[in-house]
Amino acid sequence: MKSPEENSTENILFELNPLPMWIYDESQQKILCTNQSFRSRYFFPEHLISNLGENYKAEFCEILNQPETHQNPSQNIFYLKEEDIFENSIQWKGLQAKLLYINQISIIDSPKLIHLETLKKNQNFVVILKLIEKGRYEIVEASLGKAEAEYWSDYKIIGKKINQLFNPKTTSFLNEKIQKCFESKEIVEFNFHGTFEGLGKKIYQITVEPKSDETSSIKYFACTGTDITEQYLAMEGQSFQAKIIDNIGQGVISCDLNGIINFVNEYTCQVLGYKPKELIGQNILKVFEKSSELDAFFFQLGKRLNNNESVSIETKMRKKDGDLLSYLVTTSAIYNKKERLIGFVGVGTDLSEIKDKEAELKRKTDLLKYALDSANMVSWVYHLDTGTIQRTGPVSKLLNIPKRGQFLSSPDFVKTVIHPLDRERISKAMEDAKKGKPFFEIYRIITPNGEIKWVEDSGKMEFDDKGKPIRLGGIMQDVTAEKIKEQIIKESEFTLNSLLNNTSQAFFLLDREQTILKLNLEAKNLFLRLGIKIGEGQQFTSVIHEKEINLFSQYFKKALEGISSETQTSIKINDEIRYLALNYNPAYSDSNTITGVVFSATDITENKKYQKVLEKLSLVASKTVNGVVIMDANGIIEWVNEGFTRITKYTLDEVIGQSRNSFLFGSETAMSTVSQYFKKLESKKSFSIELFTHDKFGNHLWLGINITP
Numbered sequence: 001m002k003s004p005e006e007n008s009t010e011n012i013l014f015e016l017n018p019l020p021m022w023i024y025d026e027s028q029q030k031i032l033c034t035n036q037s038f039r040s041r042y043f044f045p046e047h048l049i050s051n052l053g054e055n056y057k058a059e060f061c062e063i064l065n066q067p068e069t070h071q072n073p074s075q076n077i078f079y080l081k082e083e084d085i086f087e088n089s090i091q092w093k094g095l096q097a098k099l100l101y102i103n104q105i106s107i108i109d110s111p112k113l114i115h116l117e118t119l120k121k122n123q124n125f126v127v128i129l130k131l132i133e134k135g136r137y138e139i140v141e142a143s144l145g146k147a148e149a150e151y152w153s154d155y156k157i158i159g160k161k162i163n164q165l166f167n168p169k170t171t172s173f174l175n176e177k178i179q180k181c182f183e184s185k186e187i188v189e190f191n192f193h194g195t196f197e198g199l200g201k202k203i204y205q206i207t208v209e210p211k212s213d214e215t216s217s218i219k220y221f222a223c224t225g226t227d228i229t230e231q232y233l234a235m236e237g238q239s240f241q242a243k244i245i246d247n248i249g250q251g252v253i254s255c256d257l258n259g260i261i262n263f264v265n266e267y268t269c270q271v272l273g274y275k276p277k278e279l280i281g282q283n284i285l286k287v288f289e290k291s292s293e294l295d296a297f298f299f300q301l302g303k304r305l306n307n308n309e310s311v312s313i314e315t316k317m318r319k320k321d322g323d324l325l326s327y328l329v330t331t332s333a334i335y336n337k338k339e340r341l342i343g344f345v346g347v348g349t350d351l352s353e354i355k356d357k358e359a360e361l362k363r364k365t366d367l368l369k370y371a372l373d374s375a376n377m378v379s380w381v382y383h384l385d386t387g388t389i390q391r392t393g394p395v396s397k398l399l400n401i402p403k404r405g406q407f408l409s410s411p412d413f414v415k416t417v418i419h420p421l422d423r424e425r426i427s428k429a430m431e432d433a434k435k436g437k438p439f440f441e442i443y444r445i446i447t448p449n450g451e452i453k454w455v456e457d458s459g460k461m462e463f464d465d466k467g468k469p470i471r472l473g474g475i476m477q478d479v480t481a482e483k484i485k486e487q488i489i490k491e492s493e494f495t496l497n498s499l500l501n502n503t504s505q506a507f508f509l510l511d512r513e514q515t516i517l518k519l520n521l522e523a524k525n526l527f528l529r530l531g532i533k534i535g536e537g538q539q540f541t542s543v544i545h546e547k548e549i550n551l552f553s554q555y556f557k558k559a560l561e562g563i564s565s566e567t568q569t570s571i572k573i574n575d576e577i578r579y580l581a582l583n584y585n586p587a588y589s590d591s592n593t594i595t596g597v598v599f600s601a602t603d604i605t606e607n608k609k610y611q612k613v614l615e616k617l618s619l620v621a622s623k624t625v626n627g628v629v630i631m632d633a634n635g636i637i638e639w640v641n642e643g644f645t646r647i648t649k650y651t652l653d654e655v656i657g658q659s660r661n662s663f664l665f666g667s668e669t670a671m672s673t674v675s676q677y678f679k680k681l682e683s684k685k686s687f688s689i690e691l692f693t694h695d696k697f698g699n700h701l702w703l704g705i706n707i708t709p
Helices: 009-016 034-041 053-064 111-119 145-152 166-183 229-236 240-248 268-273 294-299 357-375 397-399 420-433 480-501 519-530 546-560 605-623 641-647 671-681
Strands: 021-025 030-034 085-092 095-102 126-133 136-143 188-196 200-212 218-227 251-256 260-264 310-318 324-335 341-351 377-383 389-392 439-448 453-461 469-478 506-511 517-520 565-572 576-588 594-603 628-630 637-640 688-692 698-709
Touching: 021 034, 021 085, 021 453, 053 085, 053 095, 085 136, 085 506, 166 188, 166 200, 166 218, 200 229, 268 310, 397 480, 420 453, 420 469, 453 480, 506 519, 519 594, 546 565, 546 576, 576 605, 641 698, 671 688
Parallel strands: none
Antiparallel strands: 021 030, 021 095, 085 095, 126 136, 126 218, 188 200, 200 218, 251 260, 251 341, 310 324, 324 341, 377 389, 377 469, 439 453, 453 469, 506 517, 506 594, 565 576, 576 594, 628 637, 688 698
């Protein structure tokens, strides 16, 4: 089938697309044309197309799967299914037709497709490089501009290595930029200067874009270039330099005749929050707030400009974060050496700078007052020659002063307004400012009604041409609330530290990584008694027995999840095992976020030993045939063994919590024996006694009793 005849961009892209494509007329049931990829892959006799009907996609699959339709039978033949053929409705030479294409081949690794996609960027030239090995790149596709094609034709550079086209120095420069693109996997932009035979001195703005395959491996680089020679030379020219010098510290942007930005100065980028590469190549309207006045301004811009005039407009410039800035933009024309208009340069200035100085000062003063009122600040200027202080802003509101008067503006400000305890320090700070040191102080002032206020003062000394200090200017703001809050926090911290350091419990505060942030005095003393030095910044796990670290980490993790718990751990000191009881609790920030773990630690080694002794004694007592009774200090029975039950017939459940009197002394026990028992008990020493009583069922018993505290 023949290729398309119409020489439009769409048709060219259709013809050169690496996907096999064809256009099909449903009404005539006829293929109108095929692209180069289709023709190189398939041989499609017209007689095979007949009565395809509504199922033409299925019929195409059946025909294309036949071996005789393939131009090169040795190539890999994919078995096509109906879902492998995609279609779109299009208009073709006035007919309603279908664009069909096969999505069966891998195009991720296709330099031709990369080339086609890059062509859409409408640059002067496009070159596709293939990575051979580190530092070696081969040109596999290229499209050159008209001027470049006269110097290098496409077919002369395709298949060439970079080092075959440039000298070693240039090759090294280009390899460095491409290697940076390869390593960062990001677009790299730079300017390329060169002198070429037949072209002369050229400056190109080069963009190198990495292309990754499905494994994220970079194999190709799409290099696009824009000829910026005229703009660059114009910007280097005296007239453009003069514009920058005349407007130093102001925003400067230049663009070509199509409104594409080709230069921004650093000040513009700082104000708007962009990097240069984010603006260069973009339309100038990206940084302006759209309005009908702005549209009319740009529409008539070329007609209103000549070599000796500029035009201005008050407009809004949009920052990257969306905020709007009010600017007066003054625009001038840029001409090349042949007096041909090649672009425009705009200088953005503060609106006040183009007005009369008096009106300018008033507007700035009003803006300053508004800004200071909004921020609850007071600006001030201390004139060294007169000793007077000028202040602007809400002084009465800031310091709760009924009437402003001369308060804060008196030449005797330091002596009359500043708190006596701060005067010497402030006087010294002002003398230091005369030597060029920054002025920043927080001090107290006494208001006319006797109230003490804390203020924060920051300023800078201004010097004349001879280096003599002439005035000190700055900003004052009320920080009384902050100082009170700070004092409360300090007092709270002091109180908390006092409580923690005077308790017998050891407390630790750990961050989420188990690093000690705070510990009280008892915590330090606890580990000091154990022979371990521990402090802030140390990992708590460094003092835990290695066998206990996993258990500690489990409970620590639970505390970070908001779950409090208790456990025990062991530490090894000089081959001796010591035991600690740990209580874990989550530590919360002011925003109720868990930031770490606070826990207490108690040395329970002696309790552990005592517990083991008790366990052994309990085992012996439970097995002896004699009766054993354990009572508290008030004679309330806490435990009896089986021997007691055998002798008295009373079980543990019957006597526990009961007084001993009910079970040791009977109605026939002599009162002298009872009196003797209690008298000996008061001595708090071990003793023995015999007494006559009876068991649960009234049977008489003689008991020999040994009492031990």
